[in-house]
Amino acid sequence: xKSEVEKYLEMADEYYRLGMKLFAEHDYYxxxxxxxxxxxxxxxxxxxxxxxxxxxxxxxxWREFVTExxxxxxxxxxxxxxxxxxxxxxxxxxxxxxxxxxxxxEIEHRPLIEKAKExxxxxxxxxxx
Numbered sequence: 868x869k870s871e872v873e874k875y876l877e878m879a880d881e882y883y884r885l886g887m888k889l890f891a892e893h894d895y896y897x898x899x900x901x902x903x904x905x906x907x908x909x910x911x912x913x914x915x916x917x918x919x920x921x922x923x924x925x926x927x928x929w930r931e932f933v934t935e936x937x938x939x940x941x942x943x944x945x946x947x948x949x950x951x952x953x954x955x956x957x958x959x960x961x962x963x964x965x966x967x968x969x970x971x972x973e974i975e976h977r978p979l980i981e982k983a984k985e986x987x988x989x990x991x992x993x994x995x996x
Contacts, residue, residue: 875912879905879987890980899965902983906957909990913940916994930955940993953986
């Protein structure tokens with residue numbers, strides 16, 4: 868039986884695959900949503916393993932929550948804060964601006980999409996998978 872962490876990682880991979888397929892088809896808005904979903908579910912795998920939950924407790928901001936998970940996974944504080952910043956950027960810019968706002972700007976959004984594979988790979992390494 869698969870653990871919750873493994874299920875989240877499988878979902879992250881599938882969302883990423885779909886996102887890149889949509890991106891290649893120039894469906895930037897839906898691609899952005901799928902890439903956001905891949906980053907979110909990979910992060911859920913990380914927080915589930917290292918913090919025992921997928922959402923921050925009341926009164927804790929997402930940036931703090933994600934940073935703490937990366938620190939507990941073994942990253943130094945600066946690197947953990949950088950990963951958390953990427954998570955927040957993807958949430959705000961890909962999901963918010965691009966998917967909901969229907970604004971795709973190559974120079975703003977493409978780097979976030981391209982970095983998702985590295986982010987997911989880094990999470991997998993920290994999880995030992």
